[in-house]
Amino acid sequence: MGGLVFIFPLLRDAGRKLVASGLGEEGRLVGAARATVDVWSATLGATLAVWPLVAYYFGLISLAGPLATFLAAPAIPAIIAFGGLAGILGVASTAAGQVFGLISWLFLSYLILVVRALASLSFSAVTVGALHPALVWIYYGAAAVILMVIGRRGRMRRLAAGTGGRMNAGINLSFGIRGGARWLVLPLGLLAALAVFSAAA
Secondary structure, X not given: XXXXXXXXXXXXXHHHHHHHHHHOOXXXXXXXXXHHHHHHHHHHHHHHXXXXXXHHHHOEEEOOHHHHHHHHOOHHHHHHHHHHHHHHHHHHOHHHHHHHHHHHHHHHHHHHHHHXXXXXXXXXXXXXXXXXXXXXXXXXXXXXXXXXXXXXXXXXXXXXXXXXXXXXXXXXXXXXOOHHHHHHHHHHHHHHHHHHHHHHO
């Protein structure tokens, strides 16, 4: 959740700027490139947010995880939609449930194929052994500082361009996140701290 709230927007904006500089603002190719950037940004944002916890609990870092998530992401909505329809309609009609279940099975088969193929690679994961809890704290602390700096620099650019409005004094804990999402900063930070504390205990 934290990766999608805080990291994803930064990666998406940077990726879209690259697309705009290379391909322009309009066209089918631009739309496809933006969609690819969005999926990659969500994948990397979520991965970067959980890497330390995965390393701590399981003693490994998955190198194939981002690619597996990227390749599997298009199938997830179809699996949920058709699987849900199979369960709902299957109550009233076995035939209808089987039809939608078969469609869901096709996407599930693709998902399993992707996971197995990438997991079979010798370099799919790196074993790190027992990870000290202090490293987890350092990782998330450094990430918080980096996000805060990036957010503040973004606000300064908007101010310099005349679109940022009046500068607010004091400490801002929104990390550059706009709207209601900024209210998630403190709760998510507390949850991350509790997770690390419980892991250390």
